[in-house]
Each structure stands twice: as structure tokens, then as C-alpha cells.
Amino acid sequence: MTGSLLDQRVAVVTGAGQGIGLEIARSLTGHGARVMVADIDADLADKAAAEIGGLGVTCDVTSEDQVGNLVAQAVGNFGRLDVFVNNAGITRDGSLKKMSVADFDAVISVHLRGTWLGVREASAVMREQKSGSIINISSLSGKSGNPGQTNYSAAKAGIVGLTKAAAKEIAHHNVRVNAIQPGLIRTAMTAAMPPEIFAEREAAIPMRRAGEPAEVAGAVIFLASDLSSYVTGAVIEVGGGRNI
Secondary structure: OOOOOOOOOEEEEEOOOOHHHHHHHHHHHHOOOEEEEEEOOHHHHHHHHHHHOOEEEEOOOOOHHHHHHHHHHHHHHHOOOOEEEEOOOOOOOOOOOOOOHHHHHHHHHHHHHHHHHHHHHHHHHHHHHOOEEEEEEOOOHHHHOOOOOHHHHHHHHHHHHHHHHHHHHHHHHOEEEEEEEEOOEOOHHHHOOOHHHHHHHHHOOOOOOOEOHHHHHHHHHHHHOHHHOOOOOOEEEEOOOOOO
């Protein structure tokens, strides 16, 4: 797919070496954006960037210095920054009884601290430009909660609060901040679920199917483009009607 909906706009996607992040980067490129692919795994970042014709950068989103450098590289290479997608994430599932403090802290740090750093650094550039769109990837787990994911659900719920607070702070600079909450999406992670558990969760979705990464990317394209020029502080659910 090619198009000019995002013609020559500069976009950064974190956690874009694979899965939903890679599909987001691919879709942004397909709509005309110049994309920087960021991932903690240098090989994945380079491979993904080569595939979509973008620029690969290694970045640990929990590092203040590395996130600041990521934004600086985007501006240094392309002269501006129009779209920043906070997608990087990890899971460390476990029951309350078995989850370690280290596993709780790791998930909170990557998702919540990482997103906050991305919002802070990207908005610093965008507010000077008087334009920009920041898109945070939350999860329906942050709305309803998932057993065994107290860390993940807490982090993803926190991203919603962060999104709304940041949106109010910088709206007068013409910088928009929105969030997307994917539901059950077909990725390598969900493919590793026991088939019976996957089928049970899929059957509970009104649309009776799991989503595809491209369907999450479609919501990103909307929020990144001028089609959503009057949308900020919003949370878009991409879950086939789950939890309605």
C-alpha cells in the first residue's frame, strides 16, 4: 500500500523490531512517512528498517539518555518529528503469589516509564514545531484487568492516565496525545498461548475472531494523520467489541 496521507512526515516507533510495532512501522511507511525503527534488539531494528526502507536505531526505552538520543537522531536525520509511537513492551506474567518484585518493576518500567520518557522527549520537539501526534499503545488489559498480569494491567492502565494528562498539558501547542487499547491480536506472543485458552478468549469477543496487527496499525494511521486533527486525549479500543 502506498499513499500520501502522511507524505514526508517523520515517525518514530519504539519496539518496532517485530510484531505489532513492525506492522505499525510498515503501515506508516506505506502511507508516505519516513520512519525510524527503534528496538532494544539491534539486529531486529536493523532487519525491520531494511525491510521497510527506514532507519534502525537501538534504544532501551527505560533509559532517559537513550530515549533523548532517539528523538535527537530523528530530528538530526530528518529535520523534524511529526509522529511518535510508544509501542515497546514486555510481559512477566505470574500470579500475585508468585510474581517477584523484579518482574513487577520490569514491566512497569518498560511500559509506563518508557512511555512517559517518549512523551516527554517527543513533546519537547513538537511543542516548538507547534505540531505533532504522540500515540501510546495501551491494552484492554488496562481496562478490564487480566488474571496473572497485575503488573501489565497496572502499567497499561497507567498509560491511559498519562495520555490524558499529557494531552491536556500540550494541546495548546497543537500537539496531540492519544492512546490505543488492542485486545486479542494475532502475534507471536498470542500464538504461544495454549490453543484452548486462545479459543476461549476468541469466543468471548463479539466479532468472534482475534484481530490482526494491521488493524492496530490502522488506528495508528488515523491518529497520526490530519484525519484526527481535532482528536486528543482519546483512547481507541481495537478489540472487536470486547468489554463493551
